[in-house]
Amino acid sequence: MIGCEISTRTFDLGTRIVQVVDVSGFLDAHTSSQLENTLNSLVEAGDYNLILDLKGLDYINSASLGLLMGIAKRVRPQGGDIRLVNLSEKINKIISVLGFSKVLKLFDQTKEALTSFK
Amino acid sequence: MIGCEISTRTFDLGTRIVQVVDVSGFLDAHTSSQLENTLNSLVEAGDYNLILDLKGLDYINSASLGLLMGIAKRVRPQGGDIRLVNLSEKINKIISVLGFSKVLKLFDQTKEALTSFK
């Protein structure tokens, strides 16, 4: 795979609908607009419960992290959130060291993240 | 791991002793002399039954392939041989396309290569 691949899965939890966005490849200045478009469309369509599954993501740049924090700020007042799962050790450390884990909620597994929305 | 790692295992088949040389990393002009030294020492010590286990080898250059063919030429008159096992798809194709599989015997597994020496 070259660049970045993004797809969306929908989970109906009964009480809520959660959209899981799978991202693999890398998110840099060349590819991050793809994620921006996907997330903006979801939020505009009223989907405020979001999980970003980063299994298979090699790299994430600061603009993409900024984008995620921007999305969090938009959906939280609506009772929603954006939660990150399946981060590689590498990306987990980067996010923590930069202090972004203070804002972005990280989970080990999709299940946990889904449950957290109930 | 940076460069190339080489180690040797000895198998006593009853009728013969076979030396299995494990190579991982890459064999290029920077590292191939390591393999050359190992193989020369074995042949000089009278070890003519050799298996090269290339599991974990990313790259092999023409000089290393030439070295292996040179060793084959030295040990075959002594009733020995050098046999290659666990080649990645990538290295297998390179060796075949270049025509070196006419000279070097390739096996899928160490077991098969060991049996072939009996």
Added chain:
Amino acid sequence: MVEGKIFLKTPGETVYLALIRKVIAEIAKRVGFPEEEVARIEMAVDEACTNVIEHSYRTEDEMGTGYEWRREDEVDRPVELRVKINREKISISLTDRGRGFDPSQVEPDLEKYLASVSMGSLGIYVIKTFMDEVRYSHEPAAGNVLRMVKYFKT
């Protein structure tokens, strides 16, 4: 690879960032930085190159019209990376011939950033957080040079 200089030049386009990261990560790994530090050096350089492409090489005109490249100028917008290794450190110089920018003008403050509504200015925060030294200079002949240094032991 104890001492040495490596030079890499690509067009100033985001499609080359992946290659630049690969090169930097490979060098950092081979000179012996642990994985964690490799990831940080890789990210700092990616952010610095992104800034050159998205800010230094973007004309006022382009900024007004939706950030479109003038393709015919591409050849005049190279990203040049010089990597120097010695026993104590890796030095990475990024040269561009665009508008230029001194990052010491910006004092990134994550708390403030997180509290604010605006996005942006995270790149310089990353570069300053992950590298040991960051220095900018402008020389008419050479262009804008951003020099980033990382020591082997910190």
Added chain:
Amino acid sequence: MVEGKIFLKTPGETVYLALIRKVIAEIAKRVGFPEEEVARIEMAVDEACTNVIEHSYRTEDEMGTGYEWRREDEVDRPVELRVKINREKISISLTDRGRGFDPSQVEPDLEKYLASVSMGSLGIYVIKTFMDEVRYSHEPAAGNVLRMVKYFKT
């Protein structure tokens, strides 16, 4: 990465071959060559660079004394790779400032090689087998240039 030029310069030392292979493989992969072809282009370039380091830059003197480098000359022995991509092909030019060598002088013959006792001369066989075009030129100003081309469809 449909069109573009990439320039990579390293010292002429074998320790840099791994980096050179990474860069070439990364570019070849990104422009769309299948894995198999990526491996071939990677090997051809590795062999060409190895020849520059081991033959073009080795003085008669060094050849007699066990192939030792004169470290102080290192800086004058760069390996320069220019990669040009366009819609139909990838062109890789390798420039050195050493003795130089025209590979068209050698007609590699594997059957003969396999029958002979001598090792060596496999490098040029690999380069010619794996690349679609191989051309050598010497220009006093530029140095020795080996140009290797691979078309996307063969």
